[in-house]
Amino acid sequence: MAKSLLLWTLKASDATLAVTEVPRDDDVTIKVLYCGICHTDLHIIKNDWGNAMYPVVPGHEIVGVVTGVGGGVTKFKAGDTVGVGYFVGSCRSCDSCGQGNENYCAGVVLTSNGVDAAHGGTATKGGFSDVIVVSEHYVLRVPDGLALDRTAPLLCAGVTVYSPMMRHGLNAPGKHLGVVGLGGLGHVAVKFGKAFGMKVTVISTSPSKRQEAVEHLGADDFLVSRDAEQMKAAAGTMDGIIDTVSAWHPITPLLALMKPLGQMVVVGVPNKPLELPVYAIVPGGKGVAGNSVGSVGDCQAMLEFAGKHGIGAEVEVIKMDYVNTAIERLEKNDVRYRFVIDVAGSNLGSAA
Numbered sequence: 001m002a003k004s005l006l007l008w009t010l011k012a013s014d015a016t017l018a019v020t021e022v023p024r025d026d027d028v029t030i031k032v033l034y035c036g037i038c039h040t041d042l043h044i045i046k047n048d049w050g051n052a053m054y055p056v057v058p059g060h061e062i063v064g065v066v067t068g069v070g071g072g073v074t075k076f077k078a079g080d081t082v083g084v085g086y087f088v089g090s091c092r093s094c095d096s097c098g099q100g101n102e103n104y105c106a107g108v109v110l111t112s113n114g115v116d117a118a119h120g121g122t123a124t125k126g127g128f129s130d131v132i133v134v135s136e137h138y139v140l141r142v143p144d145g146l147a148l149d150r151t152a153p154l155l156c157a158g159v160t161v162y163s164p165m166m167r168h169g170l171n172a173p174g175k176h177l178g179v180v181g182l183g184g185l186g187h188v189a190v191k192f193g194k195a196f197g198m199k200v201t202v203i204s205t206s207p208s209k210r211q212e213a214v215e216h217l218g219a220d221d222f223l224v225s226r227d228a229e230q231m232k233a234a235a236g237t238m239d240g241i242i243d244t245v246s247a248w249h250p251i252t253p254l255l256a257l258m259k260p261l262g263q264m265v266v267v268g269v270p271n272k273p274l275e276l277p278v279y280a281i282v283p284g285g286k287g288v289a290g291n292s293v294g295s296v297g298d299c300q301a302m303l304e305f306a307g308k309h310g311i312g313a314e315v316e317v318i319k320m321d322y323v324n325t326a327i328e329r330l331e332k333n334d335v336r337y338r339f340v341i342d343v344a345g346s347n348l349g350s351a352a
């Protein structure tokens with residue numbers, strides 16, 4: 001956002017002055033239809049990281065429809081259904097950008113509460129708004145046939161698990177994937193794993209999630225991480241693990257679940273360091289990697305894959321007037337599995 005020119009214009013001789021947005025050359029103007037609420041939004045709203053730039057407009061899991069394009073836009077036209085994810089800009093000249101890893105660019109511009117250095121250093125405004133303007137290079141096509149409310153969380157949660165699964169070969173039929181934590185990220189990891197034809201085992205501290213994991217989401221197996229017997233019986237069986245848990249937890253027992261050369265990918269961000277004893281990785285040649293969202297290319301490929309396999313997040317759709325209650329509930333993990341705001345269907349002036 002904050003990329004278009006804002007002009008005070010008269011639309012008719014008897015009208016009052018109103019703001020009109022004029023998209024720049026590569027800008028796409030998008031009417032926001034749905035926007036997911038991610039845990040990162042919660043951290044910004046609560047200023048947990050001390051970096052909130054007020055007034056903050058949260059939201060980076062955006063699905064909308066194109067209402068206008070700048071003169072240089074070639075990929076999109078009015079009426080297209082599109083998505084916008086975690087970032088809306090990058091330097092486009094560094095190694096990361098050159099390799100198509102814009103998400104790891106030092107100059108990445110976050111969609112919400114980001115610093116838009118190329119446009120005066122203003123704070124970017126996210127998807128909790130009726131319109132967003134984004135350079136076409138960071139806009140994604142949403143394939144036909146996807147439910148748009150269920151697609152919004154894929155733009156952050158979805159690509160955050162899909163991208164490392166692709167990079168580490170955790171996308172091959174017959175391989176065994178462990179998914180730690182069954183929240184917004186974990187539940188889509190289960191869906192992608194099953195769509196890749198993998199055996200998927202959910203690992204959770206809560207035995208009560210077994211039924212949900214196996215019967216509703218289609219996981220093949222379920223392990224209670226605090227049950228040493230269960231964990232021992234599954235030792236050395238997994239090709240890789242996606243760890244989505246953002247609270248501190250021991251990872252040594254998880255690493256033991258992997259076969260030699262297994263790869264664990266951490267996508268949750270606990271605020272205390274995790275413990276990594278070298279004996280847990282050296283003898284089996286195992287890896288532990290991090291991952292932050294995914295590139296524009298990853299995100300587009302993820303959407304195409306979701307379209308082909310009918311994958312969407314499990315969502316609770318709300319109107320904007322419920323947003324503050326939703327944020328309170330999200331703080332208590334009281335959502336199955338993602339809140340999505342029906343932005344276009346809300347009276348945007350009515351938030352409580």
Ligand SMILES: [Zn+2]
Nearest residue numbers: 038040156157
């Ligand atoms: Zn997010």
Ligand SMILES: [Zn+2]
Nearest residue numbers: 091094097105
């Ligand atoms: Zn760059």
